[in-house]
Amino acid sequence: AQSVTQLGSHVSVSEGALVLLRCNYSSSVPPYLFWYVQYPNQGLQLLLKYTSAATLVKGINGFEAEFKKSETSFHLTKPSAHMSDAAEYFCAVSRASGSARQLTFGSGTQLTVLP
């Protein structure tokens, strides 16, 4: 069974500082991994996805994530935080269920950006 664990339900960074949001996965097969962002009272927006091509994946809004099989990790980073990055971030792993692919989501990390 596939699962993801997001370490740290709340992360605070200063504007301009490095953003690091942690995600570890568990999967019995090569995983497909995703990061989503959710702003208040909105749906989830796809930031990036790993689908077994390059291990360093670049996404929207300056975010990127690196797939590390040896560490079973897929951490999300951004070199310099913006106030507009304040939101909740979800890591997800794809799993097979019948004829559809499901996503198993982590519990989320709330990112606060301090001025």
Add this chain to the structure above:
Amino acid sequence: SQTIHQWPATLVQPVGSPLSLECTVEGTSNPNLYWYRQAAGRGLQLLFYSVGIGQISSEVPQNLSASRPQDRQFILSSKKLLLSDSGFYLCAWSLGGNNQPQHFGDGTRLSIL
């Protein structure tokens, strides 16, 4: 390009009343469709998914049901709402295939009084 619409955006309903939330997708055919619930401060719980018209799979048995009367229409219903049905309901779609992401609507905030 593909778009997904959910309505209403917010809904306040009394306990015991019925519910109907609607979701439609444009710009694609035969999508996989999903209903999630997000309780306050918690992650996403998959409620139902559908791979085709009339095909509904339930992930969690509960007070809710789903239907897919048309290819790109997904409806979440209840005959009698409970207080515990309060939450943020999200519809999503994806293409078939192992590496396809899901794309989400803007959600419906449901409050039960």
